[in-house]
Amino acid sequence: MPSQLITRQVSPFFAFFIVAxxxxxxxxxxxxxxxxxxxxxxxxxxxxxxxxMVHVMIGLMYKMLNQHHTIVDVQKQVFGKxxxxxxxxxxxxxxxxxxMVDLVSYVEIIRTWIYPEVAPGVFFFLLLFITxxxxxxxxxxxxxxxxxxxxxTPPFLLFSRWPYSQTQWGSLFPIGNHSLGDLWAATQDxxxxxxxxxxxxxxxxxIREAQQSHKWAQLGVTxxxxxxxxxxxxxxxxxxxxxxxxxxxxxxxxxxxxxxGISLWILTLLPNLAFQLWAASRVAKQTIHIYQSHAVRGLxxxxxxxxxxFTTHFEIESISSFTFDVGFYTFFVYLPLLFLLQTIIxxxxxx
Numbered sequence: 001m002p003s004q005l006i007t008r009q010v011s012p013f014f015a016f017f018i019v020a021x022x023x024x025x026x027x028x029x030x031x032x033x034x035x036x037x038x039x040x041x042x043x044x045x046x047x048x049x050x051x052x053m054v055h056v057m058i059g060l061m062y063k064m065l066n067q068h069h070t071i072v073d074v075q076k077q078v079f080g081k082x083x084x085x086x087x088x089x090x091x092x093x094x095x096x097x098x099x100m101v102d103l104v105s106y107v108e109i110i111r112t113w114i115y116p117e118v119a120p121g122v123f124f125f126l127l128l129f130i131t132x133x134x135x136x137x138x139x140x141x142x143x144x145x146x147x148x149x150x151x152x153t154p155p156f157l158l159f160s161r162w163p164y165s166q167t168q169w170g171s172l173f174p175i176g177n178h179s180l181g182d183l184w185a186a187t188q189d190x191x192x193x194x195x196x197x198x199x200x201x202x203x204x205x206x207i208r209e210a211q212q213s214h215k216w217a218q219l220g221v222t223x224x225x226x227x228x229x230x231x232x233x234x235x236x237x238x239x240x241x242x243x244x245x246x247x248x249x250x251x252x253x254x255x256x257x258x259x260x261g262i263s264l265w266i267l268t269l270l271p272n273l274a275f276q277l278w279a280a281s282r283v284a285k286q287t288i289h290i291y292q293s294h295a296v297r298g299l300x301x302x303x304x305x306x307x308x309x310f311t312t313h314f315e316i317e318s319i320s321s322f323t324f325d326v327g328f329y330t331f332f333v334y335l336p337l338l339f340l341l342q343t344i345i346x347x348x349x350x351x
Contacts, residue, residue, distance in 0.1 A: 009206050010143050012213035019058075019197050019220025021146040021271050024154060024227055026105050027193035031228070032235045032250040039186035041236050042178045044229055046186035051225040053187070054194045055218055057331060061200055062214045064339045071201035072286045078341045088287045091201075092280045092299075094330060098196060099276035100303045101323045103127060104310045106269050113252065113262055124307045127266075127273070132300045134274040135281065136293060139206045142274045149267040154227055156264060168237055188328065193228065194221070195327040196272065198335075202279040248313075277303075 035043030068074045071091060076084035107123040115123075134142055200217065207213045235250040247253050255261050281295035288295075310319050 008139055009208040010140055012207060012209055013216045014143050014147070015200075015207060015213035015216040016220040016223070017146045017150050018143060018199065018203060018275070019217045020150050020223050021268060022196040022199055022275060023054075023194050023221065023224035024150075024268060025193065025196065025272050026102060026109070026265070026269065028228065028231050029109065029249045029251045031190065031193055032232050033245055033247055034189045035186050035232060036236065036241055037245045038189060039178045039182045040241050041172050042176060042183065043186055043190075043236070044172075044232055045176075045183055046190045047225060047228050047232060049183070049187040050190035050194060051221060051228075053191065053332065054197070054221050057335065058197065058200070058217050058221065059214070060336060060339050061198075062211065062217070064335070064342060065201065065204045066211065069205040070282075070286065071198075072283060074338065074342060078338060078345060085287050088283055091283045092287070094198070094326070095276045095280035095283070096299055096303060097323055097326065099131075099273050099280070099299075100306050100310075101316075101320055102269060102272055102276070103303060104307050104316050105320065106266075107307075108311075108313065108316050109249065109252070110262055114259055120311045121308065124304055127269070128300055128304050130270060131273040131277055132296060134270060135277045135296050135300075139203065139278060142271050142278060145267070145274070146271040149271055153264060153268050154223075156261070172233070172236065189324075190228075191328060191332070192324045194224070195324070195331055196276070197221075198331060199275045199279050202282045203275075 032043070035046055039046055064074055065071075068077060072084070072088045075087050078084065079087060103124065104120075106127070107120050110123060111118065111120060134145065197217075204210050231251060235244055235254050238254055239247070239250065244250055252262070277296060277299055280299050281292045284290060284295035284299070285292045310316050
């Protein structure tokens with residue numbers, strides 16, 4: 001392995017922070033509404049079921065990357081150099097799309113709750129500029145910010161001034177009074193907050209002794225699952241189901257220090273944006289063979305320009321729904337099929 005790459009690697013246990021920061025994103029403010037609308041107070045079951053699906057997919061990804069360092073290498077092995085490279089370009093679009101959706105979603109929240117009079121372009125520029133600097137600083141710098149964010153934001157989220165005295169524990173009962181169809185629909189919806197861990201498909205070479213990081217990645221998902229369970233149960237105990245289903249951001253409506261909290265949540269947003277931008281530029285470097293710094297600049301401008309097309313709530317909801325569909329089929333359909341094809345080809349070659 002090149003010594004230059006070794007100096008840019010992180011220890012295996014940092015996979016915990018990478019996965020945790022990616023899966024604890026802006027969805028934590030609004031996912032309760034979607035789950036309650038579909039599965040009512042039984043939505044906590046959907047959180048557990050979706051987390052189990054993600055655990056399985058992480059194991060699959062680690063097996064798939066065992067012989068090859070990135071998704072680009074895997075696709076070249078399975079589909080050949082030409083077709084594999086063409087398919088890899090899709091991942092540039094994929095990671096860039098996720099970065100853009102996170103950006104416009106956060107700007108909508110901050111403009112709605114704190115600065116409604118400020119033009120969205122101002123926030124687009126400021127957030128992307130910081131993201132650009134972080135992505136240019138490299139993978140280790142992004143991981144460092146992720147560690148800080150995980151140490152600060154989840155404890156702040158859970159131990160803030162919640163109205164515990166006004167909660168009704170009976171709101172969680174009776175358990176299991178929703179159909180399996182409702183639970184499955186809610187489980188599908190709940191997979192959206194966990195999407196983004198595909199970053200591991202590009203980060204694998206930057207983790208020292210990467211296979212040893214598998215358990216840490218799984219622990220990262222477990223940590224996020226606990227956060228989501230608590231963040232779902234608290235609003236359900238406080239709001240009536242029918243009321244909760246009408247609130248855009250239940251966590252913010254329940255939070256008593258929402259202004260400071262929204263501002264603090266930028267610590268989770270920035271590494272998410274930076275990871276997506278870094279991964280997209282890394283794919284561009286491996287496929288188009290351009291300098292990664294040039295790719296970061298170009299993709300930053302692309303995200304900035306695209307964000308102006310999604311400034312209203314309806315537009316943001318539409319692009320978020322589209323992104324969920326793309327992410328769900330990419331993560332839970334395409335990757336298992338790719339793993340199956342890789343397994344068949346590997347066994348054929350070794351026979």
